[in-house]
Amino acid sequence: MPFNESRLQAACEQAGITLCARPANHYQLRGPVLTVNYYPLSKNRTCYVNGAVNGINNCDIKTAITIATGEYSKRVANGKQSRNAIKWGKRIKRKMLAVDPRCYWCKVTLSAPTATLEHIVPLDKGGSNRDDNLALACAHCNQSRGNSLQPPPVSEASS
Numbered sequence: 001m002p003f004n005e006s007r008l009q010a011a012c013e014q015a016g017i018t019l020c021a022r023p024a025n026h027y028q029l030r031g032p033v034l035t036v037n038y039y040p041l042s043k044n045r046t047c048y049v050n051g052a053v054n055g056i057n058n059c060d061i062k063t064a065i066t067i068a069t070g071e072y073s074k075r076v077a078n079g080k081q082s083r084n085a086i087k088w089g090k091r092i093k094r095k096m097l098a099v100d101p102r103c104y105w106c107k108v109t110l111s112a113p114t115a116t117l118e119h120i121v122p123l124d125k126g127g128s129n130r131d132d133n134l135a136l137a138c139a140h141c142n143q144s145r146g147n148s149l150q151p152p153p154v155s156e157a158s159s
Helices: 005-015 061-068 083-099 139-145
Strands: 018-022 026-030 035-039 046-049 115-119 134-138
Touching: 005 018, 005 061, 026 061, 035 061, 046 061, 083 115, 083 134, 115 139, 134 139
Parallel strands: none
Antiparallel strands: 018 026, 026 035, 035 046, 115 134
């Protein structure tokens, strides 16, 4: 189905999303959770979460809106991490501990064994492995948050 700007406007209005037309057939959908850059007339019809490196190809209006509202979750294949990925994670964690050794969410002091790398915007919600999307978190906060965009619930253990 060819792209129809009035359909996009109506769908955004219905979902409570602010639509901003940008130059070069680029639309920005500002949802309650995420901002999505949508290129419906590009060859690959791509949409990106604002600040993300990887986009989603063949993105339709419904998918762009679902991402902006935070309801989208692409399935990520489970697999073994490579040794380089494990070394990279340890190296990043060491650097972050030297700057601020506290949990991003509950502010408890962490050490190398108790710190975990947290994606502020989870990978399956369009986040990246860039430094500006990584934070240190205690295991409780990281696990209780899962792939949610919301902060983890505060408990007695983490306060």
